[in-house]
Each structure stands twice: as structure tokens, then as C-alpha cells.
Amino acid sequence: MTLRVFGDSISGNCLKVKWTLDYLGLAHDWIETSVLEAETRTEEFLALNPAGQVPTVVLADGRPLAQSNAIILHFAEGSALIPADPYARARMLEWMFWEQYSHEPYVAVARFQVAYLGKSPADLDAKLVARAHGALQRLEDALGAGAFLVGDDCSLADIALVAYTRVAPEGGLTLAPYPAVQAWITRVEAALNITD
Amino acid sequence: MTLRVFGDSISGNCLKVKWTLDYLGLAHDWIETSVLEAETRTEEFLALNPAGQVPTVVLADGRPLAQSNAIILHFAEGSALIPADPYARARMLEWMFWEQYSHEPYVAVARFQVAYLGKSPADLDAKLVARAHGALQRLEDALGAGAFLVGDDCSLADIALVAYTRVAPEGGLTLAPYPAVQAWITRVEAALNITD
Numbered sequence: 001m002t003l004r005v006f007g008d009s010i011s012g013n014c015l016k017v018k019w020t021l022d023y024l025g026l027a028h029d030w031i032e033t034s035v036l037e038a039e040t041r042t043e044e045f046l047a048l049n050p051a052g053q054v055p056t057v058v059l060a061d062g063r064p065l066a067q068s069n070a071i072i073l074h075f076a077e078g079s080a081l082i083p084a085d086p087y088a089r090a091r092m093l094e095w096m097f098w099e100q101y102s103h104e105p106y107v108a109v110a111r112f113q114v115a116y117l118g119k120s121p122a123d124l125d126a127k128l129v130a131r132a133h134g135a136l137q138r139l140e141d142a143l144g145a146g147a148f149l150v151g152d153d154c155s156l157a158d159i160a161l162v163a164y165t166r167v168a169p170e171g172g173l174t175l176a177p178y179p180a181v182q183a184w185i186t187r188v189e190a191a192l193n194i195t196d
Numbered sequence: 197m198t199l200r201v202f203g204d205s206i207s208g209n210c211l212k213v214k215w216t217l218d219y220l221g222l223a224h225d226w227i228e229t230s231v232l233e234a235e236t237r238t239e240e241f242l243a244l245n246p247a248g249q250v251p252t253v254v255l256a257d258g259r260p261l262a263q264s265n266a267i268i269l270h271f272a273e274g275s276a277l278i279p280a281d282p283y284a285r286a287r288m289l290e291w292m293f294w295e296q297y298s299h300e301p302y303v304a305v306a307r308f309q310v311a312y313l314g315k316s317p318a319d320l321d322a323k324l325v326a327r328a329h330g331a332l333q334r335l336e337d338a339l340g341a342g343a344f345l346v347g348d349d350c351s352l353a354d355i356a357l358v359a360y361t362r363v364a365p366e367g368g369l370t371l372a373p374y375p376a377v378q379a380w381i382t383r384v385e386a387a388l389n390i391t392d
Contacts, residue, residue, distance in 0.1 A: 097263040
């Protein structure tokens with residue numbers, strides 16, 4: 001059976017998986033699964049992933065796997081998207097865990113509330129916005145030193161971080177103060193052939 | 197130079213690193229670094245880790261590494277704490293990312309607010325408590341099927357998840373409804389020789 005990806009196209013976490021599979025040339029069926037329409041809360045879906053989250057993939061042999069960053073680490077093993085050097089690989093993982101803990105809960109949540117729940121950017125929680133800008137500033141500082149987050153090549157760290165950074169303005173978070181971030185988004189999109 | 201670990205002994209994230217290094221027999225100097233006393237916000241510390249978070253380690257060659265789960269993945273590579281089977285390894289990573297996104301922000305935060313900021317459990321945010329119990333219930337469901345989270349042996353998934361689960365009652369979160377979780381805590385503590 002073909003690899004199946006249960007994903008919501010509006011979710012950066014899900015797009016990470018699509019971009020990685022496309023980059024690696026791995027054929028897959030994309031099964032559009034809407035979070036807003038609670039399609040991640042059906043009995044069938046919860047049997048695949050009790051956490052009720054997308055992305056969830058079902059491997060060719062029928063076994064499920066969840067968590068965007070775990071999924072892309074699994075498929076990219078041995079590819080150019082994971083540095084061979086152990087320290088560089090560890091730094092890549094550092095960025096990926098930081099993304100889920102200190103970036104996504106602010107940058108992605110602001111965008112979800114504004115773009116999908118209809119909240120005005122002015123009504124966002126001030127602490128949320130401050131933390132989102134703190135995360136963007138940290139990226140800006142890091143990207144002053146190099147073309148990509150780890151070394152000279154695009155890695156899973158860039159895929160994980162670009163997913164919600166590139167759509168931050170949809171959450172009312174301007175990228176104007178972050179020129180290095182803007183240039184990096186263009187580089188990562190080019191490396192991954194992201195056109196939309 | 198000896199490996200240095202900047203850690204706060206009250207932090208489960210920091211203890212993950214200590215337990216893993218001890219299990220692997222890797223000598224290290226522990227440099228107690230208090231979050232409550234803002235020792236993670238000094239100029240010297242931010243030079244090591246711009247995110248201002250513990251744990252942060254400094255390798256023997258002077259290079260820093262942060263994020264608890266990235267650190268333990270780095271040191272445990274090739275050891276029995278990481279399953280050799282690619283799918284089992286991916287499931288371990290799934291649990292580790294889930295921990296940082298869907299468990300730590302609720303279970304650890306409740307404990308921090310009660311045990312270290314002096315908040316009464318009754319005054320905790322109801323949504324926080326509900327999500328903490330949701331995370332504990334998910335562990336209970338998963339642990340009904342096996343001795344450890346992934347396969348038959350203790351892995352980094354267990355280390356990552358046990359860190360705050362074992363101290364959940366300090367945040368007013370009773371483990372009484374979760375007998376499989378309680379038995380698993382005892383097993384993981386025995387496997388890692390955790391005595392305190």
C-alpha cells in the first residue's frame with residue numbers, strides 16, 4: 001500500500017511532512033483531514049493517533065506514526081536533510097524541539113486565531129505576541145551567522161522552523177524587523193521548491 | 197575538559213540529562229543554575245544558550261547544546277536507550293515531541309505553579325488541569341499495552357515522559373486514576389536507578 005498522510009493543508013506542521021516527502025521523492029497519498037471540522041476527533045482517526053492530531057502518517061505496512069518532527073526525522077534518515085556530523089545533527093534536533101516548545105505555540109497560534117478563528121490581531125493576548133516576536137528575534141539573531149540554521153545546507157531544522165515563520169504575517173506578526181529571516185525564508189522555499 | 201551540564205535540580209527537563217548521562221556512565225560536572233533566581237538570564241549564560249533555558253550542556257570541546265530531548269538523543273546515540281529498529285526509534289521520537297508539546301506545558305507547569313510559585317492547586321487554570329489529566333490518561337492508555345512506552349525496554353521516551361509524570365502530585369495532579377502509569381514510574385526509576 002502507498003504511504004498515506006493524514007494532513008490539514010492549512011497546518012504548517014502538516015506541510016513539513018509534504019515538503020519533506022516531496023524533496024525525498026517519496027510517493028504518498030494525501031488525505032485532507034480538517035482540524036476545524038473535527039475530522040481528527042472521529043473514532044477512526046483516534047484509532048490511528050490517540051492524540052487526535054495531524055499530521056499522522058500510515059506507513060505502507062499499516063503502522064501509524066505521528067508528530068510532524070518525528071515523521072520527518074524518520075523519512076529523512078540518511079538523506080542530505082540530516083547533517084552527517086553528530087554535533088550538527090544534535091543542533092538540528094535542538095532547533096526542532098525549540099520549534100515545538102518556544103516558536104509554534106506562539107507564532108502558529110497567533111496565526112490560527114487571526115486567520116482561522118477571525119480574531120483581530122489587536123485582540124491577541126499581549127504575552128503571546130511578545131513571545132512570538134521573541135522567537136522571531138531569536139531566529140533573526142541566529143540567521144545573521146549563516147545561510148541556514150545548521151551549517152551551509154538546508155536541513156530539517158529549516159523545514160521545521162520555516163513552516164509557521166513564512167505565514168507569521170497572517171497572524172498579524174510583521175516580519176519587517178527581521179530581514180535575515182525574510183531572506184532565509186526565500187532560500188528555504190527555493191531549496192524545497194515551495195511555490196504556493 | 198569535562199562535559200559540563202548547566203541544570204536546575206528542580207527541573208525534570210534537567211534531570212533527564214543527569215539520568216541519561218549517569219545511565220551511560222558519562223562523567224560530567226553539574227553546574228547548578230537556578231531558573232527562579234534568573235541565573236539563566238545572565239550575559240554569560242545567554243552566550244551559551246540564547247534561549248535562556250536549562251538544561252544546557254557544554255561539550256568537552258567547548259561547544260554548547262540545549263534542549264533536553266536533543267541533548268539526551270545526542271549522548272544516547274548507539275546505546276540501548278535508543279531502539280535499533282527504525283520504526284521503534286520513530287515512535288520514541290513521537291513520544292518525545294509529544295512530551296514537549298502536549299505533556300510538559302500542562303503537567304510540569306501545574307507542578308511549577310504549585311510547588312515553586314506557591315499557588316493553591318484549586319487556583320490552577322481549569323483548562324491547564326484538564327489538559328494535564330488528558331496527557332496522563334493518554335499515558336495510562338498506552339501503558340496498558342506494555343512495560344515501557346516503546347517495546348520491552350526502557351528508552352529515551354520513558355526518560356522524557358517520566359521526568360514530570362513522577363512529580364505530577366506536587367502540582368496537585370493525583371496519579372490515583374492511573375495505575376498503569378504508577379507501575380511504569382516504578383519500573384523506569386528502577387531501570388535508571390533513580391533513588392530520590
